[in-house]
Amino acid sequence: MKNPRNKMKLRSLFSVSVAIIIGCILSPDGFAQSTRSSYFMKTSYTRTALNAALRPEHGYIGVPFLSNIYLDARTNTFNMENLTFPLNGERVTFMHAQISESQALSNISTDNYITTNLAFSIFSAGFFRGDSYWNFDFGIRANADSNVPKSVFELLKVGFKENETVTHDLSNISLAGSVFGEIGVTNSRTFLNNSLTLGARGKLLLGISYLDLDAKSLNITAGSEFWRAKSQVILRGAAPGIKGRYEENEYNPDKQDFDGFDFGDFNIPGFGLGLDIGAVYDFKDVSVDFLRKLKVSYALNDLGFISWSKSNFVQLSSPETEVIVSPNDYTTHNDGTTSIIDIFDHALDDLRQAVNLHEDPVTSGYTATLRANMNVGLEYEVWDDKMTAGFLYSTRFGKYFTSNEFTLSANYMPKPWLATTFSYSFAYSAFKTFGLAVHVAPTRGINFFLASDYSIVRISPQWLPTSSHAINLQMGVSIPFGGRQ
Amino acid sequence: MNKSLIYNIIGIGILFLFMQSCVDKEYDSDKLNTNIELNVPPVPLGGFDTIYVNFLPSIPPEIVIGARVALSDTIRGLFDQNTIDRFFFEGSSGVVISAKLDAMVMPQESGLEIEVLLDIIDADKTKNEFVKIPSQRIVSAKNQNFEVRIGPEYMKYMKNARDLHFIFGIRVAAINFTRQDYIYLRRVILFAGGIQLEL
Numbered sequence: 274m275k276n277p278r279n280k281m282k283l284r285s286l287f288s289v290s291v292a293i294i295i296g297c298i299l300s301p302d303g304f305a306q307s308t309r310s311s312y313f314m315k316t317s318y319t320r321t322a323l324n325a326a327l328r329p330e331h332g333y334i335g336v337p338f339l340s341n342i343y344l345d346a347r348t349n350t351f352n353m354e355n356l357t358f359p360l361n362g363e364r365v366t367f368m369h370a371q372i373s374e375s376q377a378l379s380n381i382s383t384d385n386y387i388t389t390n391l392a393f394s395i396f397s398a399g400f401f402r403g404d405s406y407w408n409f410d411f412g413i414r415a416n417a418d419s420n421v422p423k424s425v426f427e428l429l430k431v432g433f434k435e436n437e438t439v440t441h442d443l444s445n446i447s448l449a450g451s452v453f454g455e456i457g458v459t460n461s462r463t464f465l466n467n468s469l470t471l472g473a474r475g476k477l478l479l480g481i482s483y484l485d486l487d488a489k490s491l492n493i494t495a496g497s498e499f500w501r502a503k504s505q506v507i508l509r510g511a512a513p514g515i516k517g518r519y520e521e522n523e524y525n526p527d528k529q530d531f532d533g534f535d536f537g538d539f540n541i542p543g544f545g546l547g548l549d550i551g552a553v554y555d556f557k558d559v560s561v562d563f564l565r566k567l568k569v570s571y572a573l574n575d576l577g578f579i580s581w582s583k584s585n586f587v588q589l590s591s592p593e594t595e596v597i598v599s600p601n602d603y604t605t606h607n608d609g610t611t612s613i614i615d616i617f618d619h620a621l622d623d624l625r626q627a628v629n630l631h632e633d634p635v636t637s638g639y640t641a642t643l644r645a646n647m648n649v650g651l652e653y654e655v656w657d658d659k660m661t662a663g664f665l666y667s668t669r670f671g672k673y674f675t676s677n678e679f680t681l682s683a684n685y686m687p688k689p690w691l692a693t694t695f696s697y698s699f700a701y702s703a704f705k706t707f708g709l710a711v712h713v714a715p716t717r718g719i720n721f722f723l724a725s726d727y728s729i730v731r732i733s734p735q736w737l738p739t740s741s742h743a744i745n746l747q748m749g750v751s752i753p754f755g756g757r758q
Numbered sequence: 759m760n761k762s763l764i765y766n767i768i769g770i771g772i773l774f775l776f777m778q779s780c781v782d783k784e785y786d787s788d789k790l791n792t793n794i795e796l797n798v799p800p801v802p803l804g805g806f807d808t809i810y811v812n813f814l815p816s817i818p819p820e821i822v823i824g825a826r827v828a829l830s831d832t833i834r835g836l837f838d839q840n841t842i843d844r845f846f847f848e849g850s851s852g853v854v855i856s857a858k859l860d861a862m863v864m865p866q867e868s869g870l871e872i873e874v875l876l877d878i879i880d881a882d883k884t885k886n887e888f889v890k891i892p893s894q895r896i897v898s899a900k901n902q903n904f905e906v907r908i909g910p911e912y913m914k915y916m917k918n919a920r921d922l923h924f925i926f927g928i929r930v931a932a933i934n935f936t937r938q939d940y941i942y943l944r945r946v947i948l949f950a951g952g953i954q955l956e957l
Binding site: 353354357359360363364365366368369370429431432433434435439495496497499500598599600601602603604605606607608609610611612613614615616617620729730731732733734735737739740 | 780781782783784785786787788789790791792793794795796797798799800801802803804805806807809831832833834835836837838840841844845849944945946947948949951952954957
């Protein structure tokens with residue numbers, strides 16, 4: 274019965290949520306491949322990723338591996354300010370005994386999500402030809418969403434009672450993410466005397482990995498008479514040569530516990546197609562005077578799918594499993610081989626069997642849709658060729674939740690080669706941060722840009738977000754060619 | 759120097775200034791107190807090994823005042839270091855091990871009464887003199903309530919606890935144990951309220 278691993282089991286169980294959170298921060302997702310602060314910047318070539326009809330002022334060739342590096346993470350809950358509290362001159366976690374339940378749960382929402390995104394351009398170039406603008410790019414994108422319902426925090430903080438049977442419903446825990454290569458070709462054209470610009474971007478997608486964990490139902494009931502866990506969980510994964518890895522259960526050699534994944538030789542396990550479409554309308558020719566400085570734009574991005582091949586895809590599930598642990602199930606021996614914690618760990622392990630995933634037979638590949646996102650922009654010129662004001666509404670339709678952002682920006686070009694934007698994004702800034710973008714874009718030499726929608730990032734010395742709900746950063750270096758359009 | 763290069767350098771400098779100015783030292787996770795307490799449900803400990811009275815070692819009956827026979831048994835290793843750290847911490851509201859007890863010791867009509875004294879044995883094999891557990895009285899019958907109650911005031915003395923020691927002080931007109939006489943604790947449930955962990 275005694276096993277060194279027992280000692281770590283409980284700690285491991287309660288570290289799972291922390292691991293998921295850290296994993297999500299380190300893995301990626303989000304809206305697109307560019308900051309929203311760059312949306313109204315004429316010098317930006319990466320804004321084409323937000324709206325295929327938006328163009329830079331001149332052609333460019335991106336410096337390989339440096340033309341666009343974009344990192345983004347946002348959450349409604351997971352930062353240190355929400356999960357830790359000052360107490361007697363030090364900081365403690367929300368699970369500390371002296372932090373009350375109401376205080377601990379005051380910062381927790383019904384759904385608590387993290388969404389992260391990484392885009393990394395390996396090669397990109399864009400040029401004008403007549404009324405057309407063409408853009409080619411090849412890069413890597415990665416994204417991940419995770420949602421932890423409030424009930425998980427209630428389980429951790431409120432827990433159970435001695436004289437009452439308590440149920441915690443942990444359904445709707447989810448984790449979804451993918452990594453893929455993207456080869457894109459964008460073309461936009463102008464119409465109606467340059468008032469209307471329509472653009473489309475076709476994308477060939479090379480799937481590298483995919484993960485989707487969906488706890489459709491998961492609840493735990495416990496009291497003095499019994500412990501019970503019920504679950505219906507599905508885990509889908511795709512990656513080169515992916516296979517489930519299992520280990521022998523330490524209490525029952527006949528049982529195998531899921532222990533992660535093994536991978537085979539590198540290949541491209543998934544192929545897909547994607548489409549971005551966009552439009553910009555410039556009211557410059559309308560008869561109403563004050564409308565002539567207005568532009569409206571609309572884009573729908575990441576319509577498409579990736580189809581993962583059968584040999585590189587696994588599906589594991591625990592279909593409608595129920596496990597009941599009762600006080601008669603164990604024996605405490607008097608020979609020194611059984612301590613209280615051994616029995617406790619054994620009972621927890623038995624309960625965990627409710628979510629022990631088993632591999633389903635795979636009869637075909639799996640097709641996963643991309644997570645579409647939409648941008649709606651309004652731009653008004655307030656100072657001829659110098660300054661515009663912009664409003665951008667962005668929404669992303671995630672598999673398990675949809676996230677929105679509203680951004681106001683002031684876009685100032687003091688010189689033709691220097692563009693700046695100051696922005697404020699309402700959903701995640703909470704008056705603690707603002708957006709800032711600087712583009713140095715002379716027509717010759719090297720162009721450089723740096724942008725962030727949440728530029729003042731409040732972090733701990735270990736780089737964990739403290740009061741910030743969002744972090745993003747984008748930078749790129751390119752070489753311009755051709756004159757300004 | 760190329761003008762655009764100068765601006766690029768200035769841009770990078772601004773970025774680093776922004777990032778450096780926003781480190782919140784009060785959130786240093788290396789200094790974060792990671793002690794936590796979880797409210798756990800009653801823990802099912804199952805049944806204890808059956809105690810066959812006939813095989814128990816005798817101890818001097820003076821230990822149990824008035825007993826004609828005093829027998830002892832020990833559940834070794836019930837409290838290991840992990841158990842102590844998690845369940846028997848200072849600040850705990852106390853721990854109760856509750857059970858149903860079947861005592862089939864001599865015929866019921868013998869008028870037998872058993873006083874059960876409970877002690878904690880520390881890692882150095884000596885009796886823990888500080889922890890006082892209320893004694894229990896049982897008779898020869900099935901399905902009796904039994905509990906081991908360790909109050910919150912004794913948690914600080916539990917740091918080296920290892921074994922739970924039973925002394926059965928038996929009073930009856932005439933002793934006549936058989937090989938079938940036994941005491942069995944079943945449906946043993948530990949009520950601890952909370953456990954303490956460090957993340």
